[in-house]
Amino acid sequence: MRTMQHTLSNSVHCSGIGLHSGKMVSLTIHPAPVNHGIKFARVDISHRPVIHAHFRQVIDTSLATTISSDGVIISTIEHLMAAFTGMEIDNALVEVDSFEIPIMDGSAEPFTRLFKNVGFRAQESKRCFFVIREPIEVAEDGKSVGIFPCDSFKITYTIDFPHPMLKEQTLTISVENEIFEQEISRARTFGFAQQVDFLKKNGFALGGSLDNAIVIDQSNNILNKDGLRYSDEFVRHKILDFLGDLSLLGMPIIGHVIANKSGHTLNHALLEKVITQTRCWQTSTWPEEDKVSMAAG
Ligand SMILES: [Zn+2]
Incomplete structure (x- = not known):
């Protein structure tokens, strides 16, 4: 288990179909500083609202996990979040141009592969x-x-x-x-x-x-x-x-x-x-x- 906080060494990008909309969604994941956590930014909305990936922000769990802040939602976050947890990444900023994360192949493998391609960076603070x-x-x-x-x-x-x-x-x-x-x-x-x-x-x-x-x-x-x-x-x-x-x-x-x-x-x-x-x-x-x-x- 990693004892220090980690982020990605560089930004990664992918695109794919949104499960519920059926439309193409574009995703860019950036490294983030210590104690930032995982946050989502909706870049398709002019003021680019940011939603913290935290259970207090969860508004729906019926078909997928949906988080919300000030009326803005991000849905189907669970497989990407599993990739962060499984690969022990503490800090990242996810930019997405839709209300949902692309479903990719229905697993977390496309995300873990992207992460491994750029690598991980140990940060100066311990994980809690x-x-x-x-x-x-x-x-x-x-x-x-x-x-x-x-x-x-x-x-x-x-x-x-x-x-x-x-x-x-x-x-x-x-x-x-x-x-x-x-x-x-x-x-x-x-x-x-x-x-x-x-x-x-x-x-x-x-x-x-x-x-x-x-x-x-x-x-x-x-x-x-x-x-x-x-x-x-x-x-x-x-x-x-x-x-x-x-x-x-x-x-x-x-x-x-x-x-x-x-x-x-x-x-x-x-x-x-x-x-x-x-x-x-x-x-x-x-x-x-x-x-x-x-x-x-
Ligand atoms: Zn699932």
Whole structure:
């Protein structure tokens, strides 16, 4: 785990289709100074409003994570935010010329590749972590997500959809940049053919296609001709989404996340609880050995 704050070594640029608008979106990501965090600037609006990627700015989690400030929104931020968290980038300014981040291939890999192409720069300040000291958990309708004391950052995620291809899948990973890049970043979002048709009829997901999602039909076939990128790609994508949601805390955590059938809405309920349960964590730069075992004990 990186102990110092990091940003990109240089600016990066990409463009792609917006999932909901179906229109081309252009994105430029710039390095940013220490303690800046991740911020989004809408360059298609004359005064270039800036929105901080923080859970207090979240206004909608139904189809994608949407943040807002003074009536200006940025939507579908979760895969890019997962790339920042997974690659341990603390500070960046994202300029975008639309209300949504391009969906690219439905995973975080196009963003991690851009980051790796320019490289990372260590900055002069230490990272500050939420060190979890007591369990924090939320549960609803048979779903749950919690964070438990641990000496590193780990996620155990279980999905169990009522569908033969999505029956119980569980995976535990340690979140560090190389593991994220290899094991999680390439996992794509997924949906059912009839669900995609319904969304399109109602004016959503106009940019959705087999180029940016795994699509499963009624006979349980995967319509993407190259099949899956990992045999358990579905649970890996849920971990990717979780990292995007967790990033909105604004600081990395040291703890073990255990999620069972959780989604964006329950994940955000967990963030709210983390902030209010102040006795369950302490903020710290990278803890010394004895502090970690104290937190773990
Ligand atoms: Zn996703």
